[in-house]
Amino acid sequence: MDASVYGTWFWKDEQETGYLHFGQEEESGLLQLTMVELNSSGKIGVTQMQGHTSQLGEHRYLNLKFVPPQDGITEYLFLKYEISKKGLGLAFLDPSVIEKAIADNVLAGRVEQDGYVSSVRLSDTSIKLQQFVRDNDRALFPEMKSLPRLVLPRGK
Structure with missing residues (x-):
């Protein structure tokens, strides 16, 4: 597991403020991601995912699944990431x-x-x-x- 993603990362724009909290889930040892979004009308959304990091050559990836599954369907999210002076870089597939x-x-x-x-x-x-x-x-x-x-x- 790449511990360099652990911590809290954020964004803010005119429509919302959001936080990505990364850490290791205590029981399973999996990477835990909790995303909290606060939109401009004051409504909060919370999304949770679990998974792991992986690496192919010099590139690193997040392999995540939504917890719990929505409508009984397990959905996965595969992202490329990098850690730099700018912060946590994320690229959607x-x-x-x-x-x-x-x-x-x-x-x-x-x-x-x-x-x-x-x-x-x-x-x-x-x-x-x-x-x-x-x-x-x-x-x-x-x-x-x-x-x-x-x-x-x-x-x-």
């Missing part, structure tokens, strides 16, 4: 790259459309998936956004 790879029979899996939302289910081998990520990293993760670390004043 572009699902269209995976969808195209499935349609072109480059990867085994299926895409299910439900209105505007698509669900991608991969069934290829881990080795083939890892190689696909290595070969297509820039296309899969086109944009990295940085969140600063929250630094609190020292207590007395």
